[in-house]
Amino acid sequence: MRSRKKNGITDFIDFSWMKNAFIIDYIADTFLEYGYTNGCITSYDGFVRNLDDRGTAYSFAVYSRSGNEINQPAILHYSGTRSLVYLRNYMLSEKDAYHYYEMEDGKIRTIYLDPADGLCKSAVNDLISYSNDLGCAEILLSVCSIYIANELDTAKLDALTEYGIYSVYMHEGELMYNDSELTEEAGEDGSVYLSE
DSSP: OOOHTHHHHHOOOOGGHHHHHHHHHHHHHHHHHHOSOOEEEEEESSEEEEEOOOOOEEEEEEEEEEEEEEEEEEEEEEEEEEEEEEEEEESSGGGGGEEEEEOOTTTEEEBBBTTTOOOOOOOSSSSEEEESOOOOHHHHHHHHHHHHSSOHHHHHHHHHGGGOOOEEEEETTEEEETTTTOOOEEETTOEHHHHH
């Protein structure tokens, strides 16, 4: 307590579930500053920074939840430098145990709280947003209020394309995306391949 006062620290900010977006950006920016430009930094909770400027191919699974069933209807294929933010309202693995809670009636409570009323909300079950130029924290802060809502405002999501933020999501069983550079191709496994 004394060192806090001695150093003039009066308040703390708790980034809670958002912290890994900021941490990944900091690590990525530090790596880039020192010339490390190959590789990928990820967190288990949905934040990805690809540093690679060589055009290396990457893929990111697009999951979907319908009731209690989770499937993988698509795979996003891309290459080069990119930041991705993946928000979802269900557990994919045991690592998610601290971020999601399933009630006895099957309803899932998440860490995504609406600051207006303090209730758990998600406009869609899954939202992948990405940019070639912005970091994870910037993307997250841009899509948060769109995702943490009662229903999806596609006009606001589409408006983010003006800033280079694109999104992929499932809506009423249909694969949706707002990146005009993406093309769909049927995969041998039955999933859709989204490629640039």
